[in-house]
Amino acid sequence: MTVPPVPTSAALSTGFDLAFTTTLLLRLLNTPSPTGFTDAAVRLLEGELDALGLSHTRSKKGALTWEVAGTAASPHTTFSGHVDTLGAMVKEIKENGRLRLAMLGGYDWATIEGAYVQVHPQAGGVLTGTVVNTHQSTHVHGPALRDLKREQAVMEVRLDASTTSDAGTRALGLEVGDFVSFEPRAVLTDAGYLKSRHLDNKAAVAIFLGVTRALLGQPPVHTVAFHVTTYEEVGHGAATGIPAHTDELIAVDMAAVGEGQTSSEHHVTLCVADSGGPYDHALGNRLRAAARRAGLDLKVDLYPYYASDGTAAWRAGGDYPVALIGPGVDASHAYERTHLDALRATAELMLAHVRQG
Numbered sequence: 001m002t003v004p005p006v007p008t009s010a011a012l013s014t015g016f017d018l019a020f021t022t023t024l025l026l027r028l029l030n031t032p033s034p035t036g037f038t039d040a041a042v043r044l045l046e047g048e049l050d051a052l053g054l055s056h057t058r059s060k061k062g063a064l065t066w067e068v069a070g071t072a073a074s075p076h077t078t079f080s081g082h083v084d085t086l087g088a089m090v091k092e093i094k095e096n097g098r099l100r101l102a103m104l105g106g107y108d109w110a111t112i113e114g115a116y117v118q119v120h121p122q123a124g125g126v127l128t129g130t131v132v133n134t135h136q137s138t139h140v141h142g143p144a145l146r147d148l149k150r151e152q153a154v155m156e157v158r159l160d161a162s163t164t165s166d167a168g169t170r171a172l173g174l175e176v177g178d179f180v181s182f183e184p185r186a187v188l189t190d191a192g193y194l195k196s197r198h199l200d201n202k203a204a205v206a207i208f209l210g211v212t213r214a215l216l217g218q219p220p221v222h223t224v225a226f227h228v229t230t231y232e233e234v235g236h237g238a239a240t241g242i243p244a245h246t247d248e249l250i251a252v253d254m255a256a257v258g259e260g261q262t263s264s265e266h267h268v269t270l271c272v273a274d275s276g277g278p279y280d281h282a283l284g285n286r287l288r289a290a291a292r293r294a295g296l297d298l299k300v301d302l303y304p305y306y307a308s309d310g311t312a313a314w315r316a317g318g319d320y321p322v323a324l325i326g327p328g329v330d331a332s333h334a335y336e337r338t339h340l341d342a343l344r345a346t347a348e349l350m351l352a353h354v355r356q357g
Contacts, residue, residue, distance in 0.1 A: 015214030016347045018340060022188065024048065025206035025343075029196050032118055032181035034087020035104045038062060038230040041083045041202075045228060048209050052216065062230040063241045068215045070223035070354075075247040077354050078225040079211075080309040081204035082232030082253070085197070086333060088112075088180040090119070091152075093170060097163035098156040099129070101180060105233035109150040111334040115197075116183040117157055121173040129159040131182075185335070193265070195337040199329050201232065203338060204252040207327075207347050214347070220354040229309055238309035239316035248283055249322045250353075251310035252346065254329035254336070255301060262301045263328040265338050268345040269299040271324040276311035280321035287323055287353055294352035296345055299328070325349060 033041035042064050049056045049066055056066040064083075070076075086107050092100035099119070112131045119127045134154045135141040148154060157180065163169045186196035194203075208226045215224060225246065229237030232253075242249060255269030263269040270287055272279055291298035310322035327342030 014348055014351050015217045016210050016344070016351060017213060018210070018344050020213065021206050021210035021343060021347070022194070022340065024209055025194070025202060026186055026188070028083070028202040028206055029184040029186040029198055032120070033083055033085055034179055034181050035084040035231055035233045037087070037120065037179040037181070038084050042228070042230065045083070045205070045209070052213065054212070059241045061241060063237070064228040065225060065241065065243060066212070067223065067225045067243070068212060068220060070220050072221050074222045076225065076243070076245045077222045078227055078243055078246040078249050079208060079350065080227045080229060080238050080242065080249060080251050080313070081208060082201045082229040082237050082309060083205050084230045084233050084237070085181075085200070085202070086233055087182060088117075090174065090176050090178045090180060092176065093166050093174065094156065095166055097165050097169040098158055099169070099174070099180070100156055101131075101152065103152075105333070107333045109152065109155050112182060113150060113155070116185070118181045118183065119157065119159070119174060120179045120181065122175065122178065123173050125173070127159055127161060127172060127174065129157040131155060132158050192340040193337055194340065195335065197335055199336040199338055200254040200332055201252075203254065203327055203329070203343060204346070207252065207343060207350070211347050211350050214351055215354070218355070221356060222354040224354050232309050232312070235307065236312050238313040242313050242318060246320050249310055249313055249318065249320050250283070250287070250350075251308040251322065251324045252350070253308050253324065253326045254332055254338075255299070255326045256303050256306060256332045257328045257330040262299045264299055264342070265328045265330055266341040267297055267299045267328055268325060268342060268349050269301050269328055271301055271303055271306070271308075271326070274303045274306040274308065274311065274324070276307050276314070279310065279323050283321040283323040287325060287349065290352040290356060291349055293356065294348045296349055296352075298349070
């Protein structure tokens, strides 16, 4: 594992400590948590909350919630983000001892070709491997490799173990249904870019802890709840568990950067509509006003192939306005990248919003 440099800047005047947040984010990124296998990441967060002396609850579904009390009878704001990531499960142990995968979350098979993985047997421990295709060697297959369509049938995990048969792999303790996590390859560059798998959405979750610490130092006007879900990548993370007293829900997730989008790796974005339709206009305007107060260059964008925990909460009957914000992330659902500027700006927007009556 590459050990990246960590910024040493002091906490901002808002009380947000970027260095703490970045260090926590790197720890989260290196803690496997594909959808359905998130306990280790949630326990990491629980340890941070215990160190702060904050009470927290974990739902029967596995979501983690904590709260910071406000100073007035103002709205109860809930921020929701997810700690589950893209991943896979063992669909089949092939005759050659390699593993066929089933997706967890929505990604293109081509984006995981060459990825290092960890396979998590039921009995515990970890086996490593690499995602390859069935025609991986150009010296053997020639043009067939270039023409190969990357899809489930041709993608497999080559285990770092001496096995060439179904029986040999099962003897290692592996079975159909075991979870497979993609190694993040997290690197923080000297220029402040953080490139890694799973910035979606561990970046937001790390920001939650940084914002929590800032609010403990300077209490908000709003009462603020933080709700970390564990099934967002398969569409139903926040379908249950949002605190009953929530007056407004702000989903915090990555903002997709790319051609035709306004989102930027250096900024926070307000997403006003995605595949589920428009988000709440009035809440969006309150966030615009908070950005102006904080002197932030807020980007506004729409994502046609996107849904969030806010979408899930609304579809489950949530009776509150919903908005979606987040740091800009390039190459979403692949080997992603953002900049520390975007983490800072997202935290500053959250703090500006809940500190205003």
